[in-house]
Amino acid sequence: MANSKEQIDLSTIEMLNVGVVGHIDHGKTTLLSKLTGKFADTHSEELKRGITIKLGYADKILEKNNKKRYISFVDCPGHEMLMATMLSGAALIDAAILVIAANEGIKPQTKEHLIALQAKNISKILIVQNKIDLITKEQAIESYKTIKQFVKGTIAENAPIIPISAQQEINIEKINDFLMEVETPKRDISSKPEFIIARSFDINRPGTKIKDLHGGVIAGILKKGTLNVGDEIEIKPGISEKQANQLIYKTIKTKIVSIYRGSYAIEKATPGGSLAFETELDNILTKTDSLSGCIAGIPNTLPEINDKIKIKYSLFPEVMGMSEKLKTEDLKPTEMIMLSVNTTTTVGKVQKIKNNEVEFSLKIPIVPIKGDTVGLARNINAHWRLIGFGEIL
Numbered sequence: 159m160a161n162s163k164e165q166i167d168l169s170t171i172e173m174l175n176v177g178v179v180g181h182i183d184h185g186k187t188t189l190l191s192k193l194t195g196k197f198a199d200t201h202s203e204e205l206k207r208g209i210t211i212k213l214g215y216a217d218k219i220l221e222k223n224n225k226k227r228y229i230s231f232v233d234c235p236g237h238e239m240l241m242a243t244m245l246s247g248a249a250l251i252d253a254a255i256l257v258i259a260a261n262e263g264i265k266p267q268t269k270e271h272l273i274a275l276q277a278k279n280i281s282k283i284l285i286v287q288n289k290i291d292l293i294t295k296e297q298a299i300e301s302y303k304t305i306k307q308f309v310k311g312t313i314a315e316n317a318p319i320i321p322i323s324a325q326q327e328i329n330i331e332k333i334n335d336f337l338m339e340v341e342t343p344k345r346d347i348s349s350k351p352e353f354i355i356a357r358s359f360d361i362n363r364p365g366t367k368i369k370d371l372h373g374g375v376i377a378g379i380l381k382k383g384t385l386n387v388g389d390e391i392e393i394k395p396g397i398s399e400k401q402a403n404q405l406i407y408k409t410i411k412t413k414i415v416s417i418y419r420g421s422y423a424i425e426k427a428t429p430g431g432s433l434a435f436e437t438e439l440d441n442i443l444t445k446t447d448s449l450s451g452c453i454a455g456i457p458n459t460l461p462e463i464n465d466k467i468k469i470k471y472s473l474f475p476e477v478m479g480m481s482e483k484l485k486t487e488d489l490k491p492t493e494m495i496m497l498s499v500n501t502t503t504t505v506g507k508v509q510k511i512k513n514n515e516v517e518f519s520l521k522i523p524i525v526p527i528k529g530d531t532v533g534l535a536r537n538i539n540a541h542w543r544l545i546g547f548g549e550i551l
């Protein structure tokens with residue numbers, strides 16, 4: 159794919175998936191560009207099958223004291239995307255960098271992102287106090303104290319706090335130290351593979367000769383299992399077709415032609431970081447993210463498409479994203495809730511609630527995988543606001 163000729167053995171390297179979170183304009187994208195030399199802010203704007211979550215990934219092989227690690231950063235376009243991405247399980251996040259601009263301090267999204275980290279039990283957190291070039295030493299100490307107070311009693315209570323300037327590249331090396339030292343989780347490489355498609359596209363330049371054409375590409379994250387070049391895969395729900403006024407989904411089968419992790423061509427894909435698979439599919443099927451929201455796996459191993467799901471849920475004490483504080487009311491029978499599951503969203507009608515378990519009937523069916531997480535949003539004054547999260551039973 160994309161001009162990359164470099165071959166590297168990534169099968170033994172340690173991988174770390176890092177979410178970069180924090181209030182808008184506090185410097186997340188700037189920091190990412192300094193950490194990776196790349197800009198993660200490029201996304202296609204298609205809205206397909208409801209709101210599709212686009213992931214901004216930037217990867218880097220970090221090397222220190224003869225040790226190498228493959229670091230994959232997630233930067234999402236916009237705050238709500240980020241929340242939905244974290245709560246829906248659309249991204250693999252092992253550790254997080256919480257960016258707080260020292261000249262502005264704790265802002266609503268700083269709080270919400272910390273709540274989301276807490277909800278997902280992401281405890282490996284580095285707090286960076288950014289933009290220290292704009293403040294005095296005294297102000298920096300004040301801001302440090304405020305941050306300490308803010309994280310008290312939370313999952314980030316013992317997180318290190320490092321003063322930095324992303325723009326002036328001050329203390330970036332300290333962040334790299336954290337990224338090299340933080341413990342990486344054990345990956346499940348032997349279960350049946352589950353590949354979550356976030357993007358799909360056509361990589362051919364216009365005018366490419368037929369014999370040089372690449373097949374359609376799907377990109378996203380492998381939650382578990384291993385996929386190899388040459389493997390047969392199925393993609394579900396697949397393509398939709400209108401039949402007698404009803405949308406029918408057709409599973410797609412294809413073969414993996416090549417695998418890319420960042421710009422590296424690899425033979426064997428294991429969980430961690432973002433991956434792109436070139437397939438034998440006609441580009442008509444993959445262009446403009448038409449397969450985002452789908453799941454790929456070995457044929458006949460993925461769950462059936464379902465328009466009903468049951469989840470175990472918990473609600474936040476307060477609704478997210480509101481300027482005023484609003485207590486979260488419990489789910490009500492027949493209420494419509496927006497559900498984010500991996501990289502797809504669907505609206506569900508509450509059918510039955512018992513204890514902390516709820517059954518939904520879905521407008522758009524999904525491929526429900528047990529244990530996957532679901533973000534829950536309620537429509538409040540014409541906005542979908544995140545109110546909690548759940549786990550598919």
Ligand code: GDP
Nearest residue numbers: 181182183184185186187188289323324325326
């Ligand atoms: P994001 O919304 O969190 O991704 O923030 P951006 O990375 O887009 O940064 C927002 C603005 O803050 C941009 O104009 C950056 O140039 C600026 N910025 C980021 N880091 C620093 C810093 O360390 N010092 C100063 N002075 N400005 C910064």
Ligand code: MG
Nearest residue numbers: 186187188199
């Ligand atoms: Mg940004």
